[in-house]
Amino acid sequence: MQVPAPFEYERASSVSEAIALRERLGEEARFVAGGHSLLPMMKLRLATPEYLIDINDCTELFYINEEAEEIRIGAMTRHRELLESELLAQHFPIFRDAEQVIADPVVRNRGTLGGSLCQADPSEDLSAVCAALDASCVIASTSGERVVPMGDFHVGPYETAVGPAEMLTEIRLPLRPNGSSAYHKVERRAGDWAVVSAGAAVWMTGDGAIADGRVGLAAVGPNTTNIEPVRQALQGSAPSEDLYEQVGAIAAEHCSPVTDQRGTAEYKTHLAKELTKRALRTAVARVTSTTNGAMTNGAG
């Protein structure tokens, strides 16, 4: 029987209460959101916090809102809401693509966006999604808020920019014209973690070139949620199969998967390339279809 080591339980009903508790209880305290990463780790004694601060009553952190230039998502928004949100599907189809294959529907009833990003597991799909979308993270403490771009949020595997007396409260996704996105994942069976997955977001110019594009990979080692050379290769290029091939190869070069029960390093490197190509192809096709074919797809 797996049972966590003993700890004290506190419940916070607001962000200010949660942060105050965190500040008072110090380094040995952890927030519990959905608990679907933390509790399994505690059951295996891979995590042994002395205090758990339950933030499920922080109702102010459950939302998906559209502002003038961005979509804002509260940290406690659960996978299920991300999957079902029409607003997200309309602006960022990558979310629905990814959420359909993150864990299973029962896990998705509990797991949260904030928990996924803070877990900082290199296999976490939403880190790749948020990096592809050029998201930024709002981190709150008793002295106010700071906004950290996704590129600086993950300090290393299982390590984030959120300090011991801080809390992730919101994720912001910039709304830019003429863009779309897609996510492709290979898993061994329904509900499993990725063997490899790749997300892509592209924004196009009026004449059908890629103004900006990003690719985020999951499950192929650290620092693969936003590969800078991929971005450079996409910028200003006309979309074509050759381009996807070239960018796929760059993505594959920049990952460092390990052989495990989900597959060999070689197979995962192959998938990184192939899934990058597929994600880019889908994302570009989605831009062209939403602009009613007004733009050339540049393939010919």
Place this chain on the structure above:
Amino acid sequence: MQVNIVINGQEVTEEIEPRMLLVHFIRDQAGLTGTHWGCDTSNCGTCVVLIDGEPVKSCTTLAAMTSGHQVTTVEGMEVDGVLDPVQEGFMQCHGLQCGFCTPGMMLTARALLDQNPDPSEHEIREAISGQICRCTGYSSIVRSIRWAAENGTPVSLEGASS
């Protein structure tokens, strides 16, 4: 710490250690052993119960986190001797063999039908995709849930309209 969980409409108040998982609270404190406990790793879904009407894996939830909430277990599906149509469907269509996965499967089915009274086979398969059955091959479970969709008014709704 003291927790207070309403299980199948009945308040259960107990003094527990904060680290107690909901599945053990339900089985050992409340004595409701219909909720099964299998993989202990959030994978098999036999421990699924409804928290405020939503299916959740109770081996991956603290009893403390559930304090103040409503839990439904398989024992709460039958009301005054009348089976929930999902239970009836599992009987009619042989939705179980050994029965180990059955409580979790039936509760997920109940939550699905509450949201979507006429689910397609695909929607049913998706809803139960986080739950493993080693016996039936799933087809009879899907048929059982379809049976409930076609033949049943949930007991809870019947009660509400009378």
